[in-house]
Amino acid sequence: MEPEPENCPGVGTENAGKSSACAGCPNQRICSDPNTKIVDPGKELVAKSMSEVKQKLLVLSGKGGVGKSTMVTLLSRYMARAYPDLNFGVLDIDICGPSQPRMLGVEGENVHQSGSGWSPVGVDDNLCLMSIGFLLGSTDDAIIWRGPKKNSMIRQFLSEVDWGALDLLILDTPPGTSDEHLSVISYLHDDNSSDTLRAIIVTTPQEVSLLDVRKEINFCKKQKIPILGVVENMSTFRCGHCGTESEIFPAKTGGVGAMCAEMEVPYLGALPLDPQVTKACDNGDDITNMKNVTTDALGDICQKIYRCF
Incomplete structure (x- = not known):
């Protein structure tokens, strides 16, 4: 095949060959x-680059502002300190709002x-980070990109970053179930690696947040992400x-615990x-x-996550 156009929707996607960029x-x-069965050549590049990354963890949220990026920071810091013999990485794929740096x-x-x-x-001896925030001229620069350009950037982060040998790569994602999520899942998830890509979901207890979390849970189930x-x-x-x-x-309907029981x-x-x-x-x-009680609670959560790998 010839090189793809700049705004290519991606081979194998619903709009492949049908969008204005394809003309x-x-x-x-x-x-x-x-x-015609199309295989994205980028997927092979990603597989080669990520061959020494043992586990990948998506940190998701249904809504913005629930502390998802904060959870990524806390989780990566705690893991790196609690397990000094292991190597951890953070990939910030929240393209329009990179906060991890x-x-x-x-x-x-x-x-x-x-x-x-x-x-x-390098953040610590056993913790590293990649984010588009490092590539901006100023922290005030706005990223005004359409989906295909975001997807191309994510593919570069996955295939052109020298991650080396990592025990766990934590991915900070934007809220919702948008292009970025579909892009990273298409590159990291298949029938042969379903046990290496997993997810946790962050939410606040009020009902308006839980409504969106239910969508996020169903998204993971449809994409077969544990x-x-x-x-x-x-x-x-x-x-x-x-x-x-x-x-x-206020958790008027029983809060997150009740929702988790309902959604299994x-x-x-x-x-x-x-x-x-x-x-x-x-x-920083x-x-x-x-x-304090917060770091104690974080330690309990991190140990539960660690035991799942």
Whole structure:
């Protein structure tokens, strides 16, 4: 096949050979023929690049603002500190809102390129990060891209980054079930690797958030992605002065625990809204240096996740 056009919808997708970007492409007839089995050449490149990455974990959320990126930061920091003999990586595929460089304390670092590809930025001895945030001229730059360009960037992150040998790669995704999710699943998930790509879902306890989480759970089931469990974030508010906990998101229908029982997915635990943890993430500080009820709860959740691998 000839090289794909810049805005190619992707071979094997519903719009392959049918979108406006396909007009004039020498592959248009082949891609649009339903009887032609098209194999995306990028998938082979991804498989080769990720051959030493043992496990991949998608961190998902139905809605924005529920603390999904915070959970990625906390989880990666805790795992790296709790299991120093293992190697961990974080891939930030929230293309329009990359927050991991700041939250992991490596904002402003440069990505270097070698013969083996881009080198992810080192956060700790056994923790590295790759994000489009490292490739922007300024933290205020807006990324105004259509789906195909986002998908191309994700493919580059998966196939052109020298991840090396990792025990676990944690992927920070945007909210919902959009192009980014379908793209990363198409490259990392198939019948032969179904046990290496798994997911956890982060939500808050109020009903408006749980409605979207149900969609996220059904998305994973349709895509045959095993769900390790659901984390209830901001279950209560923990006062930074007196330590008193207050409920700010009332769980009128039983909260996350009841929903997990109904949807038949594991309930991993609850994390309070903690000003100390929020401040640490804003400053890029290592939360594992803290010791309070939040980090204790995080430790329990991380151990449950670790035991699933």
